[in-house]
Amino acid sequence: MARFGLIGKNIDYSFSRGYFGDKFKALGLDHTYENVDLQSTEELAVFFKQPLPFQGLNVTIPYKAAVIPYLDELDSVAEAIGAVNTIKITADGRRIGYNTDHYGFLKALEPFLPLEDRSALILGTGGAAAAIVHTLANLDFRIQFVSREASDSALSYEQVSRYVILDHLLIVNCTPLGTHPHTEQSPTIPYDFITNNHLLFDLVYNPEVTTFMKNGAKLGAATTNGYQMLVGQAEKAWEIWNS
Template sequence: MARFGLIGKNIDYSFSRGYFKEKFQNLGLDHTYENVDLPSEANLEHFFANMPGFKGLNVTIPYKSAVIPFLDELDPVAESIGAVNTIKITADNRRIGFNTDHHGFVKALEPFLPLEDRSALILGTGGAAAAIVHALANLDFRIQFVSREASETALSYEQVNRYVILDHLLIVNCTPLGTFPKVEAHPDIPYDFLNNNHLLFDLVYNPEETTFMRLGAERGARVTNGYKMLVGQAEKAWEIWNS
């Protein structure tokens, strides 16, 4: 039997626990997977000092960067992204950090490629966006960030106009806007300028169809949520834990 888990905050909703429990049952494995719900970063030190017998861990918000000081080694991709969502614990108790979010995103995006133009509008500049940008840069996409405030590297939402929308055919929501229970929330972009050349990719997966997706579909855009990305990153984590 092996022990696995997810580190995060307020994670009763977790995709990972249900997914891996079902996976273990289907494979006939007597493994366990549990939520490690930590109320603050201050609890990380105590957890890693006393963690009992885990073989592998997933990490979700808000600790994807905060766990890094507690690791013995970082995979180069995780180091480049600056965030970890998978930790492998070796037989000699070394903790190695990986990022499989970018892998999951690429797997989920592949069925929609090619687009008419490799241009992406990234809504949000947090940790989730970092993995998406890493993946898109490797696919030679032009990337434009959008944030609440304009900066040297990002447009503000007020600056996103018809020309910005038409110049970016992939629009990725990397914010939590629209997540259950606040399902009516959505990024404030001018949806009226979308057309059937656009793809709206929402990292949110609960609800299955977000308001962001619905508003895009109403204008003819293709839309998808974050579920297949989660499956892809989870399967990559499983591969890493067993390598």
């Protein structure tokens, strides 16, 4: 039997526990997967001070960057992104950090490629955006950030014009807006300028069809949620734990 788990805060909703539980059952493995719900960075520090009885861990918000000081080694991709969502614990107790979010996003995006133009509007500049941008940069996409306040690196939502929408055929919602139970919410962009050449990719997966996606679909855009990205990153984590 091997133990695996997810580190996060308020994670009863977790995709990972159910997914891996079903996976272990299907494979006939007597493994366990448990939520490690930590309410503060202080609790995170205490957790990592002890020997960890796990073979592997996933990490979700808000600890993807906060775990890095407690690791012995970082994969080059995790180091480039600045966030870890997968930890492999070796037989001698070494903790190695990886980021599989970028892989999951790529696998979820591939069925929609190529777009007519490699241009992406990234809604949100938080930790969720880092892996997305890493993937898109490697695909030679032009990238424009949108944030609540304008800066040298981002437009404000008020600055997203008809031209901005038409000039970016991939629009990725990296914010939590629209997540259950606040399903009526969505990023405030001028959806009227969306076309059938657009792809709206929502990292939110609950509900299955978000308001962001509905707003794009009304105008003929392709849409997808974050579920397949989660599946892709989970399968990559499983591969890492077993390598």
